[in-house]
Amino acid sequence: MNNKIDFPTQLRAQCCCPNCRANVSEGFSLEQLFCNRCKSEFFTMENIPCLFPAGTHQRLIWQHQTAMLISLAEQALSNIRESLARYDLSDATRERLAEIYKANLINRDSIQSLLTKKSVPPEFNETLNQMNAGDLSEYFDLIFRDWGWDTTSEPSEENKNALKRITSLIDTLPNSPKRVLVLGAGAGRLSWDIHTYLDPDFSLAVDSNPLLLAVADELIKKKNSLTFGEFKLFPQIDFPTTATRNIPSPQVSTHQSSNWFLLAANVWNLPLQNQSFDLIITPWFIDVNGGDVRDLIGLIQNLLTPEGSWLNTGPLLYTRHLPTQLKYSQAEIKEFFSLSGLTFTSERTDQAPYLVSPMEARIRTEQIWSFVATQTVDTQPVAGVIANWLVMHHLPIPVANYRSFQSHPLIDAIIQMIDGKKSINTISTILDPQMPEGVAVKEVVVAILGQLVLDTRAAEEEIARP
Ligand SMILES: C[S@@+](CC[C@H](N)C(=O)[O-])C[C@H]1O[C@@H](n2cnc3c(N)ncnc32)[C@H](O)[C@@H]1O
Structure with a gap:
């Protein structure tokens, strides 16, 4: 089977089956999107390999999620149409509703055509409807923050400052990393900015959200522009309620876009072999991946080359559903590092505005912990811990x-x-x-x-x- 995956040989060799972890020589084939050892079958979103343990079933899950998103948009459109037909509205109310209608319509059409183009057309699935398949629009605002609010006429400081925080740490690394992995890359901006800054052999940006991956792919790899509608739920004085965001493809050099790659995968079942990367970046990820920070530490230690570095940036804003026991403080995470043989080489804490839309009067600020950690042979004892391998389950x-x-x-x-x-x-x-x-x-x-x-x-x- 011929697919459009454009991974270089070195990166292909680092891929493995997300189910049985067979590598290329053991039966996993990226060309055939098939694992000959465990017989799992995979798929692509155009040139993005989608390597999940659920195999091709993952596409059905995404198609169902796409259908749910489209159906929600249609419901909202229908509600607004009903409201617009009322006799008790003034022109100002009609105008506001019509603007929200337009933004909703743009989003419905853009999302539907984008995901259909990427082979994830909406398709409702009765069985999946019984379960909570998750919401594809969860991180929708990241698309605006990454690519829409940062225009030449109205530049956003948020992306620039995020990159500055990272480069201040990257500049402390002893060697320039050549193989870079970004976990939870979202709509791709930061991983792209880091890639252009570092100019490594390749960067691999991983995420499990098909909408964000599709946006990043269109803008960076396909060099196409996109249009989305932004609207605020609450009116704010002297701010517009809606805006049409025409997002142009960033000015990307072909050299740099040709060695920046996307991978659709779940970080907890990564189709990547151990010791494959010399820089792993977790931007706004350690708190929202659905797992235990201790397991993420283990996973990163396994993926890093012995002299590799882990660069983290983001808050400790753990998801609501995570048990309290797993909502570790910075001090606890530092203890996990001591137990695992990881050392902080540099670290900083910043307070920074987050997701600041030009249409937003309210400003949310977050505390951002950024650090670089490297592997050492030595582990350090921690008070109350009877054995480091009992706490750090990968040791x-x-x-x-x-x-x-x-x-x-x-x-x-x-x-x-x-x-x-x-x-x-x-x-x-x-x-x-x-x-x-x-x-x-x-x-x-x-x-x-x-x-x-x-x-x-x-x-x-x-x-x-x-
Ligand atoms: C808070 S967002 C941060 C996105 C991006 N790093 C940024 O700074 O804008 C977290 C991202 O992690 C992704 N994510 C969460 N859990 C994941 C998992 N288990 N595997 C892969 N991606 C995951 C989400 O889809 C989302 O894009």
């Missing part, structure tokens, strides 16, 4: 003479798996298929191993007692 569990005061086949099975290489994550993955449905395997493994460490220590103390 290998050391071999020891583990003893348990309880007897259970699962405890024995876990002890037998400890070989100095496997981590809590690896053991949990091995045990997962054997566990009853609904059991949080990792929780069980952590509980058993935690008790095992305490029992082993107690037994050793008992032996040492005179």
Whole structure:
């Protein structure tokens, strides 16, 4: 099968199956969008590979989400049409409604034609409708912030300052990174600006939102312009309620756009092999990825080359649904670094305006924590932690003479798996298929191993007692 994926050879070689992690020599084929080992089938949005564990089913999910978005827009249009037909409106109210109607119409048409062009046409799915498939418009304003509010006549400071914060840290790196990975790249602006600043061999911008990926692809790779309607829910004095944003393709050099790539993937099942990148950037991502920061640290440590760096920027504005236990403070995250052998080489905290539209009287400011961390061999002890690998689930569990005061086949099975290489994550993955449905395997493994460490220590103390 011939697809339009334009990844260079080096990047192709770093891809793997998001399901079974087979690499190119083990059966994964980016050309065929197929894994010959686990028989998973994938798809593209034009030239963007879409490599999710759900395979081609992911496209159905997106198509359903597109249909839901279009249907919401149509509902809003129908409501406004009904209102406009009333007899009790003044011209001013009619004008306001007509403007909102126009902005909605532009968005419905732009989104529908963009996603249809990218092979994600709207298609309602009854089964998916029973579940909450998620909202594609969640980060819609990022499109405006990245590309729409930053015009020659009205330049926005927000993108410029975001880049400045990053470059102040990049400039502290000992070597210029050649293989750059951006996780949660959104509508692509920051990853693009960093790419043009660094001029690496390649940059790979990953996101799971097809609308944002489609926008970034059109503007940067296809060099097409886009139009969206912006409208505010609340009127603000002396500010317009709506605007038509004609977004031109940025002035991009062909050299630089030809080695900046998009990948549609879920960060928790990345189709990328370990030790593939020498700079990983997480812009406004560590708090909104649906997972545990500790697991993100593990994932990044695995993907980085030994001398590679992790550059983070963004707040700790964790999503509402995340359990309180996982809403870690900066101090806790620093402890995770000490436990994992990561060192901060530079760091800064800024207070900056966020998502400031020229149509917005209200200004939201956020606290932004930016840092560069590199890998060291040394880990540091942290108060209250009985073993670093118990907290950081990607670290290998050391071999020891583990003893348990309880007897259970699962405890024995876990002890037998400890070989100095496997981590809590690896053991949990091995045990997962054997566990009853609904059991949080990792929780069980952590509980058993935690008790095992305490029992082993107690037994050793008992032996040492005179
Ligand atoms: C707050 S936005 C930040 C976007 C961009 N980095 C920026 O600074 O504008 C978070 C982004 O992460 C993406 N995202 C969240 N969870 C993800 C996951 N598990 N895998 C891939 N992308 C994810 C979202 O789609 C969204 O584009």
